[in-house]
Amino acid sequence: VxxxxxxxxxxxxxxxxxxxxxxxxxxxxxxxxxxxxxxxxxxxxxxxxxxxxxxxxxxxxxxxxxxxxxxxxxxxxxxxxxxxxxxxxxxxxxxxxxxxxxxxxxxxxxxxxxxxxxxxxxxxxxxxxxxxxxxxMMEHELRRLAEVDPLTGIYNRRSFLELAELELRKANQENRPLAMLMLDVDRFKWINDTFGHPYGDQVLKLISDTCQQTLRDGGLLGRFGGEEFAIVLPNTYMDMAQVIAECLRQAIEVLMVEQDQQTISLTVSIGATEQREEDTVAKMIKRADKALYQAKKAGRNQVQFL
CATH class of the missing domain: 3.30.450.20 (PAS domain)
Incomplete structure (x- = not known):
C-alpha cells in the first residue's frame, strides 16, 4: 500500500x-x-x-x-x-x-x-x-496492555524489570541513591483456599490500589508474580525506604474486608534493600527477597532490611 x-x-x-x-x-x-x-x-x-x-x-x-x-x-x-x-x-x-x-x-x-x-x-x-x-490510539492501547498487569492495572513483571533497569542506570549516572522493596501478602494461599480465587483477586486489587495511593508518584510499583509486589524507590536512602515500607505496611494493616459475613484483616510482609556498589537489579531483588523471607520467618506483618 x-x-x-x-x-x-x-x-x-x-x-x-x-x-x-x-x-x-x-x-x-x-x-x-x-x-x-x-x-x-x-x-x-x-x-x-x-x-x-x-x-x-x-x-x-x-x-x-x-x-x-x-x-x-x-x-x-x-x-x-x-x-x-x-x-x-x-x-x-x-x-x-x-x-x-x-x-x-x-x-x-x-x-x-x-x-x-x-x-x-x-x-x-x-x-x-x-x-x-x-x-x-490502538497502538498505544496495545502497548499499555502489554505493559500492565490486567488484574491490578500496575506494571507487570517484564515492564517493571525494564523500568527498574532504567532507574538503576539513572541513579548511577546521577550518583543518586536507590532503594527496592519486595512486598508479599500474608496467608494469601489461605485466603484463596477459604474464600475462592475471585475474592483473592479482589484482595490483590485492594492492596495494589492502597500501595499506589500511599506511594503516589514516589515509586515504581509492579506485580512481580502471584501475591508478590516489587517497588523501586528512586533517590531514596535506606532510612527513608524504611519509613515508606512501614507506611505501606500500616496502610494495609488497617484494611478490613468482608466475605461471607466474616471480617478479614489483611497484612503484608516487606523486605527492603538499597543500592550498593556494582549492583544490578537482579542482585537488589535477590537481597530484598531474602529480607522478605526473614520478615515472614519472624512472624509476618513486618518490615526487614538487608
Whole structure:
C-alpha cells in the first residue's frame, strides 16, 4: 500500500510538471477527492495549492486557505525540518509519521508522503497525508496492555524489570541513591483456599490500589508474580525506604474486608534493600527477597532490611 501510494504521488508530480502550461488540467488532477494534496515552497512555507480534501482534514474551509502557510500545519517544527531534509536527500519520502495541527481542534496523527517538484516556476514540495489517529490510539492501547498487569492495572513483571533497569542506570549516572522493596501478602494461599480465587483477586486489587495511593508518584510499583509486589524507590536512602515500607505496611494493616459475613484483616510482609556498589537489579531483588523471607520467618506483618 505504501509503495502504491508513493507511486501515485510521483505520478501526480510528474503529470503536474508536464501539464504546467495547462492550469485547468493540472487542477483537475490535483483536486481529486481520493488524496489530500498540498503544494508549498519548503523555504518560505508559502501555500501554492491545497485541495478540498486536505483543507477538510486540516479543519478549515477551502476558501480560508489564503490565511495559512504550510508551516502552520506542523505541530512540531523539528518534524517539518526532518521531513524536508528527507526530501532534499532523496527527492521524496514516504510514510513519515508526525502530528499535524487541525485548526481550532487540537492535533492529529498523520502519515505523510511527499515528492519534490517545480510548480509556478518555484521549487516546491507536493505532499499528501492520511489521518492515522485511530491507529495510533490502538497502538498505544496495545502497548499499555502489554505493559500492565490486567488484574491490578500496575506494571507487570517484564515492564517493571525494564523500568527498574532504567532507574538503576539513572541513579548511577546521577550518583543518586536507590532503594527496592519486595512486598508479599500474608496467608494469601489461605485466603484463596477459604474464600475462592475471585475474592483473592479482589484482595490483590485492594492492596495494589492502597500501595499506589500511599506511594503516589514516589515509586515504581509492579506485580512481580502471584501475591508478590516489587517497588523501586528512586533517590531514596535506606532510612527513608524504611519509613515508606512501614507506611505501606500500616496502610494495609488497617484494611478490613468482608466475605461471607466474616471480617478479614489483611497484612503484608516487606523486605527492603538499597543500592550498593556494582549492583544490578537482579542482585537488589535477590537481597530484598531474602529480607522478605526473614520478615515472614519472624512472624509476618513486618518490615526487614538487608
Amino acid at each position: 505504501a509503495y502504491h501510494y508513493n507511486r501515485v504521488l510521483e505520478k501526480i508530480a510528474t503529470v503536474t510538471q508536464a501539464l504546467h502550461g495547462s492550469r485547468d488540467r493540472v487542477l483537475t488532477i490535483l483536486n481529486s477527492p481520493a488524496f489530500p494534496v498540498v503544494i508549498s515552497n519548503p523555504r518560505t512555507g508559502k501555500l501554492h495549492f491545497i485541495n478540498q480534501r486536505a483543507a477538510q482534514l486540516l479543519g478549515f474551509p477551502l476558501v480560508e486557505a489564503v490565511r495559512y502557510d504550510e508551516t502552520d500545519f506542523w505541530h512540531k517544527t523539528q518534524d517539518r525540518e526532518l521531513f524536508l531534509n528527507q526530501i532534499r536527500n532523496a527527492d521524496q519520502t514516504v510514510d513519515f509519521e508526525t502530528e499535524l495541527n487541525r485548526v481550532n481542534q487540537g492535533v492529529f496523527w498523520a502519515l505523510i508522503s511527499g515528492v519534490k517538484l517545480t510548480y509556478d516556476q518555484e521549487q516546491c514540495v507536493l505532499f499528501s497525508f492520511n489521518d492515522i489517529s485511530n491507529r495510533k
